[in-house]
Amino acid sequence: MNTPKTNKPTPAPAKKAPQPLGLVRGMRDILQTDWPYWRQAFDKAQELCDAYGLDRIETPVLEETPLFVRGVGKQTDIVEKEMYTFETAGGEHVTMRPENTVGICRSYIHHGMFNQPQPVKMWYWGPMFRHERPQSGRYRQFWQYGCEIIGEQDAVVDAQLALLAWRFLKDLGIDSVVRINSIGTPESRVNYRNALVAYFRPKRNRLSEDDKRRLLKNPLRILDSKDPAIADLKAEAPQIVDWLDEPSKNHFMRVLEYLDEVGVPYQLDPFLVRGLDYYTQTVFELYDTSETEESAQSALGGGGRYDGLMELLGGRPTPAAGFAIGVDRVVSKLKNIQGGLPPKKVDVFVAQLGEAGRKKALAMFEELRMAGLKVGESFAKGAIKAQMDIANRMGARYTLIVGQKEVLDGTAIIRDMDAGTQEIVDARKIVQVVQKKMAQALPLVNTGTWAQPEVPPEQGAQNS
Ligand code: AMP
Secondary structure (H helix, E strand, O other): OOOOOOOOOOOOOOOOOOOOOOOOOOOOOOOOOOHHHHHHHHHHHHHHHHHHOOEEOOOOOEEEHHHHHHHOOOOOHHHHHHOEEEEOOOOOEEEEOOOOHHHHHHHHHHOOHHHOOOOEEEEEEEEEEOOOOOEOOEOOEEEEEEEEEEOOOOHHHHHHHHHHHHHHHHHOOOOEEEEEEEOOOHHHHHHHHHHHHHHHHHHHHHOOHHHHHHHHHOHHHHHHOOOHHHHHHHHHOOOHHHHOOHHHHHHHHHHHHHHHHHOOOEEEOOOOOOOOOOOEEEEEEEEEOOOOOOOOOOOOEEEEEOOOHHHHOOOOOOOEEEEEEEHHHHHHHHHHHHOOOOOOOOOEEEEEOHHHHHHHHHHHHHHHHHOOOOEEEOOOOOOHHHHHHHHHHOOOOEEEEEOHHHHHHOEEEEEEOOOOOEEEEEHHHHHHHHHHHHHHOOOOOOOOOOOOOOOOHHHHHHHO
């Protein structure tokens, strides 16, 4: 007789546990604990834009690469080194938007918005992408809230936009100052550009490699230089305000007068030129006033007039102005100002005991919520003590307790969390009962303590 072979399975080769994947450099998660701050900022943007008559627009994250090359400018940092650009499987050359103004102008042209009553006032909120060196307050995906007023050249629009940007920060509790300058029309800038080159050229050897390149390609950008070694050089450099033509000077004076009128604090900054090519006339940036000059390296937002942009993009000449605010930076300030978030507040908490109680409580939650009450729950918890702790943390004024007995009787226990008293009420009239109590109740003084409710022992035991 043959001895049966034991058919032992050969052990599978030991699998390497997969390594958890990290974040792409420069990207980050906006967590649940962050969101309440983001929401405050978003709600404020929405509220102000409604009040100032701006409508929301949303353009795609992906645009054709030439849009940014033409609009933002070939010689800008953004286009030279910061764009997320790639070729799609279909052979299209696309870029993840590094900013939104040119996308909105493309949309204005594409949809023939020049046929609408002018100006067209729009606002946006969304992620932008720049392949910059990540550091504090600088991400590769970041959010901007921005406003654009297209089709109006009057200086009042520039001032209104600066006011709106400043007001947004102010209402969120951030005191800011508008640093402002005029870079005139492209024509008036040609002479200034020549004066600037004539000034810096003999001092070339004191410039960094980056600034030497700027001198050749885009001399105004030297004024943007953060190189401390040339701070004194810059201070002596010709100032653009002295080179402005009369209409540009007038425009700028009027913007400042309007800002005086509405009490927006501003500082004249002769070196402010902004990094993008499309600006004309007014340029401005907003800085937190609680920061010193040195620490205020990064603006909270910036904007200005861009009368020539629409033509660069193939549209008809259309004056326009706008601003963008960095939401990531605003939110980080909000967090510092407000400290920890207050706990979620509810009017009534629905606690349950046992399966029948949970079913009833689930329906009761929905009924109360539909009636407009703020309701809390922790249905996955069984123990009454754990549920009451959560109710306390949520600052619930009342807690409803529904166990098996209450389901059978068609009742619920309602507990006044502050007084520690409780009574049995008709479950069918639960909305009216809670609403009546809420209307009669004095403002709640939540001591944060919880006295054990008088639940029948068999129910409490069954669920703890
Ligand atoms: P800009 O379009 O460069 O004028 O930027 C407008 C605002 O967007 C800045 O003042 C910042 O608050 C914000 N911002 C720009 N780049 C970044 C970035 N890489 N990370 C976070 N915020 C940014």
